[in-house]
Amino acid sequence: MKKLMLLAVISAFLAITGCSDKPKEESQTEAAKTAETAKDIKAAFVYVGPVGDAGWTYSHDLGRKVMAELPFVKETNYIESVPEGAESVRIITSLAQKGYNLIFTTSFGYMDPTIEVASKFPEVTFMHCSGYKSSDNVGTYFGRMYQPRYLSGVLAGKMTKTNVIGYAAAFPIPEVIRGINAFTLGVRSVNPDAVVKVVWTQTWFDPAKERDAAESLLDVNSDIIAMHQDTPAALQAAEKRGALAIGYNTVMQEQVPNAWLTAPVWNWGSVYTKIAEEVHDGTWKSQDLWGGIAEGYVDISPMSDKIPADVQAYVLEQKAKIASGELHVFSGEIKDNKGNIAVEAGKTMTDGEMLGMNFLVEGVQGNIPG
CATH class of the missing domain: 3.40.50.2300 (Response regulator)
Incomplete structure (x- = not known):
């Protein structure tokens, strides 16, 4: 009996040792491969x-x-x-x-x-x-910056008093057009009477031109200025005139403390x-x-305290729907600003279609420059 027990113990030990050798060899091989391919x-x-x-x-x-x-x-x-x-x-x-x-x-x-x-x-x-x-x-x-653009548009549609929102835009490429359209769809989802007026600056970085664009939009009764530009100049024009401002890229609240609402931002x-x-x-x-929002690439920045709590809550509800896939910004029916159907009811634009976007949606006052 003692011999049998001893043999059992030895067999168990060999089995354990044999089982542990292979993973050890494999882990060493994997580590060697990682070390070989890894580079500074x-x-x-x-x-x-x-x-x-x-x-x-x-x-x-x-x-x-x-x-x-x-x-x-x-x-x-x-x-x-x-x-x-x-x-x-x-x-x-x-x-x-x-x-x-x-x-x-x-x-x-x-x-x-x-x-x-x-x-x-x-x-x-x-x-x-x-x-x-x-x-x-x-x-x-x-x-997918169009996602927080849409959310900022929802906010603008809730906050505007004149139902005229200004948008200083850089170049008429699909990226910028997509942002204008998403913003406008957000605006019109809560305020179908509001319009978005667009001025093109044809520059990414020119504070003087950005400021002039915003001034011209404020002159036609815009009470909120949004933008697709690289500096806060357009927002500073809004601050100076007592209007509200929605930024882009980063939180620019320090530059426009009185006008600031929020911004679609990058991570x-x-x-x-x-x-x-x-x-x-x-x-x-x-x-x-x-x-997009779900992957953490983009987001909407914390909203200003001047925004009513119920409005903030609604915007965050829409954000959750976008993150979960329940809400798709470019789902039809969507008309362009000439009255044509751009996206049929029940259909959602593909990534390829969004990346090549070359029309402005209903509610945008302006044209795409040739």
């Missing part, structure tokens, strides 16, 4: 405006700083105020030549330059913001962290990232 990150950013713009470029730089805290990110750098076009080719090339292995180009006009430079540096990972062209070492990323830190981790561990592949 040297990241560079190309900015279209100055980091002090308080808007678009500033929001990206906040994201850069978040990513820079990752232990494997050994260096980050940026070049600000880089013109879109030929000059950006030179800048992007110089960054690749300096050994940066992850390069972010953060404006639509950098799309073709990014593709051009990437073809010469296949070992470098490039990520282009808001574009639609990619290659083996070029991916794209953006956020680039989560995006840049995700990309850097994938490049570091060797899992990155070219793809088109387009996250």
Whole structure:
């Protein structure tokens, strides 16, 4: 009996030892593979405006700083105020030549330059913001900003007294058009009598032009100013005239404390962290990232205390519906501002259709410049 017990103990010990050897070998192999593919990150950013713009470029730089805290990110750098076009080719090339292995180009006009430079540096990972062209070492990323745009429109529709809301818009590209339309759909969902008047500035960053655009909108009875621009200049015009303001990119409440309502804002830190981790561990592949409220890429900022509690609660209810997928901003029926049906009842625009949007919805007063 003692011998049998001893044999049983020895057998159990061998079984346990045998079972533990294989996972140990596998875990060591996995660790070796990870160590082999993992690499330190040297990241560079190309900015279209100055980091002090308080808007678009500033929001990206906040994201850069978040990513820079990752232990494997050994260096980050940026070049600000880089013109879109030929000059950006030179800048992007110089960054690749300096050994940066992850390069972010953060404006639509950098799309073709990014593709051009990437073809010469296949070992470098490039990520282009808001574009639609990619290659083996070029991916794209953006956020579904139309979701918080819609929410800010709901807020504007609730808060306007004159039923005229002004919108200072940059360039007539699908990104900007999509934002105007989402905002207007939000406005009209709660206030079908309100209209959104649009003035195009044809610039991302020009405080004087942005301010002039807002002034012209205030002159035609707008009591709320929204914008798709890179600085708070349009909002400051609203503040000066006693109107209300809805920002963009970041929280600009300090610049316009009396006018401030809220803003659709970016959370680039989560995006840049995700990309850097994938490049570091060797899992990155070219793809088109387009996250929304649910993914944490975009949000609506905390709302001003001047907004009634019931209005704030309603906006947050709509936010929850968007995050859960219950509410789709561009679901039909939707008419354009010429009376034509743009989206049929019961249908929702595809990502491709939204990314190529080239019409203005009913309720927008203005045209898309040729």
